[in-house]
Amino acid sequence: MEKLRDIISNSYNGYLKEIEHLVQKIHGTPELSEQETLACNLQVALLENWQFDVEKKYKGLDTAFNAAFGEGHPNICIMSEYDALPGIGHGCGHNLIAGVALGTGIILKELMAKNHLKGRVTVMGTPAEEKRGCKIDLIQAGALDEVDIVLMAHPSDHPTSQSMETAGIMQFLISFTGRSAHAAAAPEKGVNALDAVRLMFNGVDAWRQQLPETSRIHGVIKDGGKAPNIIPDYALADFYFRSFEMDFLLSMKERFKNIARGAALMTDTTVTIEEIKNTYKPGKPNLELNKAFMKLAEEYGMEPEWLAPSRASSDFGDVTYEVPAMHAYFNITGDKKDIVIHSSEFTQCASSPFAMEQMGKTSKILSQIGYMYLTQNDFRKKVQEDWNKTLNI
Numbered sequence: 001m002e003k004l005r006d007i008i009s010n011s012y013n014g015y016l017k018e019i020e021h022l023v024q025k026i027h028g029t030p031e032l033s034e035q036e037t038l039a040c041n042l043q044v045a046l047l048e049n050w051q052f053d054v055e056k057k058y059k060g061l062d063t064a065f066n067a068a069f070g071e072g073h074p075n076i077c078i079m080s081e082y083d084a085l086p087g088i089g090h091g092c093g094h095n096l097i098a099g100v101a102l103g104t105g106i107i108l109k110e111l112m113a114k115n116h117l118k119g120r121v122t123v124m125g126t127p128a129e130e131k132r133g134c135k136i137d138l139i140q141a142g143a144l145d146e147v148d149i150v151l152m153a154h155p156s157d158h159p160t161s162q163s164m165e166t167a168g169i170m171q172f173l174i175s176f177t178g179r180s181a182h183a184a185a186a187p188e189k190g191v192n193a194l195d196a197v198r199l200m201f202n203g204v205d206a207w208r209q210q211l212p213e214t215s216r217i218h219g220v221i222k223d224g225g226k227a228p229n230i231i232p233d234y235a236l237a238d239f240y241f242r243s244f245e246m247d248f249l250l251s252m253k254e255r256f257k258n259i260a261r262g263a264a265l266m267t268d269t270t271v272t273i274e275e276i277k278n279t280y281k282p283g284k285p286n287l288e289l290n291k292a293f294m295k296l297a298e299e300y301g302m303e304p305e306w307l308a309p310s311r312a313s314s315d316f317g318d319v320t321y322e323v324p325a326m327h328a329y330f331n332i333t334g335d336k337k338d339i340v341i342h343s344s345e346f347t348q349c350a351s352s353p354f355a356m357e358q359m360g361k362t363s364k365i366l367s368q369i370g371y372m373y374l375t376q377n378d379f380r381k382k383v384q385e386d387w388n389k390t391l392n393i
């Protein structure tokens with residue numbers, strides 16, 4: 001009997017050129033978050049051509065889509081991202097995420113059709129990862145209600161690795177309002193809003209020492225006044241804070257608000273605290289899906305390594321709370337060890353022959369995991385049990 005791996009390889013070879021062409025086209029035409037029209041249309045056209053049932057402008061988002069093949073359950077969802085970064089184009093390599101999503105989706109569709117397998121494969125186009133995190137809007141609109149697991153893979157400057165735990169993140173804009181006055185002639189008439197921001201940073205720094213190692217807080221001053229001879233009547237700070245635990249993230253919010261209120265009290269200013277949506281939840285990857293990925297990545301010669309949790313954040317974190325999910329990483333920098341993600345050098349790597357090769361291997365691995373999930377009760381059970389355990393359900 002022909003081995004599954006050979007069947008998958010032969011299948012992928014049939015449309016590898018089509019996918020690589022699309023990935024290069026997205027790379028050559030970078031589009032910013034929520035403006036990814038061409039990237040969205042190219043994927044939609046290709047999936048329609050492969051007899052997927054496609055919904056455009058999914059859940060009311062202009063550059064989102066949902067493409068499904070089959071019906072009922074299990075329903076395996078592969079997520080695609082395709083937004084670029086300002087100035088450096090595909091410096092996060094999201095063109096390759098789209099490639100993996102399409103490759104995996106089509107391989108699984110072909111396997112399902114040939115073997116008359118029960119269930120569904122869904123390729124979901126999720127816009128604006130770099131900016132606003134549209135996965136959260138999609139989740140809130142019910143996009144994952146019918147989905148059983150989510151698989152995705154992201155290019156990396158690190159070794160190929162498992163889906164890592166990621167930090168949840170919140171963003172706040174803090175503005176203080178005082179009263180302007182001539183800083184030399186009549187300072188006693190002024191109420192200094194910049195002083196409130198400075199005291200707020202001091203309060204945050206005093207708090208920092210008592211924060212667990214896994215938390216982060218970082219801020220910038222966006223508006224600190226107009227000129228030294230005017231007491232600033234308005235000042236604005238922008239803060240992010242992060243934690244690996246949702247409960248702790250929420251508790252940070254209360255302490256942070258108190259620091260802002262304290263700074264206002266000390267300076268007689270008024271404070272406005274604006275929570276910016278979307279908060280990203282911490283990422284809680286599924287161990288069973290991770291183990292399957294790492295085993296297969298080893299077999300495919302990708303030299304994977306289990307890496308420590310990432311302190312960065314992603315809107316994929318929210319996905320892990322909805323269903324068992326995996327956001328694996330595949331290396332595309334090879335022996336160029338100095339290249340870091342979000343740089344123009346990484347942009348170049350994202351269209352290299354090595355990146356195409358790694359993208360192909362990753363698509364095959366993800367489709368093999370999908371096939372296991374469709375056909376093995378035992379695997380499905382283990383994946384679900386791990387999800388229940390991780391989220392204390």
Ligand SMILES: [Zn+2]
Nearest residue numbers: 092094129154
């Ligand atoms: Zn990215």
